[in-house]
Amino acid sequence: MESNGYQGVWTFAEQRNGKLKRVSYEILARGRELADTLGTELTAVCFGHNISEVDQLIAHGADKVYLIDDPALAVNQEDLCAGELARLIRENKPEILLAGATSLGRAFIPRVAAILQTGLTADCTGLDIDAGKKLLLQTRPTFGGNMMATIICKDKRPQMATVRPRVFKKKAPDANRKGQIIKVDFKKEAVTSRTRLLNFVENITESIKLEDADIIVSGGRGLGKPENFKLIEELAEALGAAVGSSRPPVDEGWIPYSHQVGQTGKTVCPKLYFACGISGAVQHLAGMQSSEMIIAINSDPDAPIFDVATYGIVGDLFQVVPLLINKLKCE
Amino acid sequence: MNIIVCIKQVPGTTQVKIDPQTNSLVRQGTKNIINPFDSYALEEGVHLKERFGGKVTALSMGPPQAEEILREAIACGADQAFLVSDRLLGGSDTLATSYTLSRAIRKIADFDLVICGRQTADGDTGQVGPELAETMGLPFVAYVNKIEEVGAGQIRLQRMVEDGYEVIETSLPAMISVVKEINVPRLPSLRGLARAKSAAVIVWTAADIEADMSRIGLNGSATKVIKIFFPNRERRGEKLQGCMEEQVETLVQKLRESRVV
Ligand SMILES: Cc1cc2nc3c(=O)[nH]c(=O)nc-3n(C[C@H](O)[C@H](O)[C@H](O)COP(=O)(O)OP(=O)(O)OC[C@H]3O[C@@H](n4cnc5c(N)ncnc54)[C@H](O)[C@@H]3O)c2cc1C
Ligand SMILES: Nc1ncnc2c1ncn2[C@@H]1O[C@H](COP(=O)(O)O)[C@@H](O)[C@H]1O
Numbered sequence: 046m047e048s049n050g051y052q053g054v055w056t057f058a059e060q061r062n063g064k065l066k067r068v069s070y071e072i073l074a075r076g077r078e079l080a081d082t083l084g085t086e087l088t089a090v091c092f093g094h095n096i097s098e099v100d101q102l103i104a105h106g107a108d109k110v111y112l113i114d115d116p117a118l119a120v121n122q123e124d125l126c127a128g129e130l131a132r133l134i135r136e137n138k139p140e141i142l143l144a145g146a147t148s149l150g151r152a153f154i155p156r157v158a159a160i161l162q163t164g165l166t167a168d169c170t171g172l173d174i175d176a177g178k179k180l181l182l183q184t185r186p187t188f189g190g191n192m193m194a195t196i197i198c199k200d201k202r203p204q205m206a207t208v209r210p211r212v213f214k215k216k217a218p219d220a221n222r223k224g225q226i227i228k229v230d231f232k233k234e235a236v237t238s239r240t241r242l243l244n245f246v247e248n249i250t251e252s253i254k255l256e257d258a259d260i261i262v263s264g265g266r267g268l269g270k271p272e273n274f275k276l277i278e279e280l281a282e283a284l285g286a287a288v289g290s291s292r293p294p295v296d297e298g299w300i301p302y303s304h305q306v307g308q309t310g311k312t313v314c315p316k317l318y319f320a321c322g323i324s325g326a327v328q329h330l331a332g333m334q335s336s337e338m339i340i341a342i343n344s345d346p347d348a349p350i351f352d353v354a355t356y357g358i359v360g361d362l363f364q365v366v367p368l369l370i371n372k373l374k375c376e
Numbered sequence: 377m378n379i380i381v382c383i384k385q386v387p388g389t390t391q392v393k394i395d396p397q398t399n400s401l402v403r404q405g406t407k408n409i410i411n412p413f414d415s416y417a418l419e420e421g422v423h424l425k426e427r428f429g430g431k432v433t434a435l436s437m438g439p440p441q442a443e444e445i446l447r448e449a450i451a452c453g454a455d456q457a458f459l460v461s462d463r464l465l466g467g468s469d470t471l472a473t474s475y476t477l478s479r480a481i482r483k484i485a486d487f488d489l490v491i492c493g494r495q496t497a498d499g500d501t502g503q504v505g506p507e508l509a510e511t512m513g514l515p516f517v518a519y520v521n522k523i524e525e526v527g528a529g530q531i532r533l534q535r536m537v538e539d540g541y542e543v544i545e546t547s548l549p550a551m552i553s554v555v556k557e558i559n560v561p562r563l564p565s566l567r568g569l570a571r572a573k574s575a576a577v578i579v580w581t582a583a584d585i586e587a588d589m590s591r592i593g594l595n596g597s598a599t600k601v602i603k604i605f606f607p608n609r610e611r612r613g614e615k616l617q618g619c620m621e622e623q624v625e626t627l628v629q630k631l632r633e634s635r636v637v
Binding site: 162 | 469470471474494497498499500501502503505506507508509510511515516517518519532536537538539540541542543544545546547550557597598599600601602603604605606607611612613614615616620621623624625626627628630631634636637
């Protein structure tokens with residue numbers, strides 16, 4: 046679609062099981078700033094069934110919410126979501142659309158872009174406005190996190206981007222903010238889904254989710270063998286932390302994929318991140334380098350992880366970690 | 377079951393340099409390889425063929441030397457290979473690439489399933505798959521980690537999501553993207569290598585696939601890279617001093633001061 050007459054910033058407010066995802070608030074926070082810079086409205090679009098706290102979208106910065114509440118959308122049906130989002134965009138013509146770079150967002154937002162024949166930038170970590178040209182400057186890691194690229198979508202609209210979770214900060218809600226929740230009918234007959242969700246099997250792992258944890262203790266290849274993850278778990282327990290991993294332990298089957306931090310795993314941004322026996326390859330750094338405080342424990346003084354670590358201990362983790370656990374426990 | 381696998385040739389390393397004069401990427405000296413994620417797509421295609429019969433077609437868009445990875449695909453079990461290669465395709469973004477691949481798939485015509493990798497190691501977007509599926513009007517399932525069953529006009533799969541996996545059924549023809557958990561790619565067989573030597577990789581131009589010239593290459597690309605730079609990595613890096621006990625002591629003290637612990 047060409048750029049004439051497009052106005053407003055939209056965010057896709059993703060939910061799962063009726064609960065809004067954290068990234069939905071994060072992009073709302075950045076979306077608000079972009080909308081203010083452009084002097085335009087911020088709209089959140091939300092699909093699902095019996096979604097709790099839709100008004101929170103307003104409290105977190107939206108001027109308007111388009112809500113489609115329908116039993117058919119209780120589970121995230123990508124065919125349906127793509128069709129409906131494209132329809133709403135055609136009808137309302139926003140100039141910018143942001144969505145979380147989640148497994149849902151990265152799978153269905155490209156389809157929306159293809160329907161609308163517009164540009165899409167994946168997995169952005171930076172969003173700004175070129176004030177003169179009123180263009181969205183979309184910055185993202187590329188080449189496995191080795192390089193950054195800034196991308197624009199000059200002529201087509203909307204300018205679309207998926208945004209990596211945990212990059213932008215969620216804002217404190219303002220319950221006094223005013224806004225409009227607009228219920229939109231689901232045009233069932235317009236789109237049919239050819240895929241059906243038969244079952245969902247949850248990973249039964251740790252009690253604290255990686256994405257939500259304030260403290261994460263991660264282990265890498267330096268652990269040597271699967272049993273040694275026990276040590277990581279013990280430290281995590283002493284700290285009330287979640288357990289993370291670099292890729293090799295996941296590849297070796299020592300720990301499930303859901304624990305992987307990095308380029309092809311999760312992006313995390315805890316207050317405190319422990320890297321034990323992790324060298325600090327760019328692909329790992331890509332997922333954790335914005336953590337507020339990073340502690341590295343590694344026997345190789347030249348390991349790149351020490352460049353990003355707030356505090357580093359050069360030493361054998363099998364010596365350091367038990368000492369640390371002891372110290373934490375006896376205080 | 378006829379399967380098309382989309383594979384891309386990428387630089388064998390992601391350690392790239394920028395030419396400060398031209399501000400462009402220096403890729404020389406690096407060997408090109410099949411995009412690692414696409415080898416899982418290829419393996420799954422060959423594996424399905426072995427289970428259910430049919431043929432596997434490898435498809436790539438890229439410069440003439442991308443023929444190498446298509447030969448490699450034949451060595452690993454693909455029956456035929458097509459390369460879409462044309463100067464007019466230079467500068468394609470995901471929108472233009474997915475359109476171009478869709479034209480090629482239309483020309484190949486005979487398929488039940490299209491498989492692609494979850495993302496490339498260079499472009500790294502993971503968008504070409506879903507955009508291609510939409511352009512072709514195919515159902516799309518991303519991040520497939522297992523194909524459970526293939527029935528008449530139907531396929532049942534597992535796909536990874538953040539907190540577990542979903543079991544999904546979809547009608548055929550369809551398109552999927554696969555993750556590395558799905559299989560262990562095989563090495564080329566001796567017979568495969570012999571076949572790869574003599575097999576013909578068919579090269580198509582933009583005209584051969586009857587592409588709309590306004591939808592390919594730079595013309596067909598909605599996005600443009602305006603700047604490439606090295607990430608600004610915050611260097612912190614204080615190594616603690618003293619014997620191990622002292623270091624751990626200092627660390628715990630620092631953690632307490634930070635009030636996180
Ligand atoms: C396309 C692509 C995507 C990728 N995605 C990811 C990703 O999402 N996440 C990820 O993590 N990686 C990813 N990788 C892999 C990445 O490049 C590295 O290979 C990986 O991060 C290395 O993990 P590691 O640090 O645990 O292992 P290594 O690099 O082998 O490092 C092990 C470290 O442990 C130290 N060590 C050994 N013994 C001890 C001991 N007793 N005490 C203390 N220290 C010890 C060693 O000094 C070494 O520094 C990806 C790679 C590619 C190509
Ligand atoms: N030029 C290409 N030729 C063939 N397949 C491609 C090409 N580009 C991307 N693909 C496929 O699309 C997937 C996602 O690519 P990308 O969106 O670039 O990360 C890859 O894993 C390939 O299967």
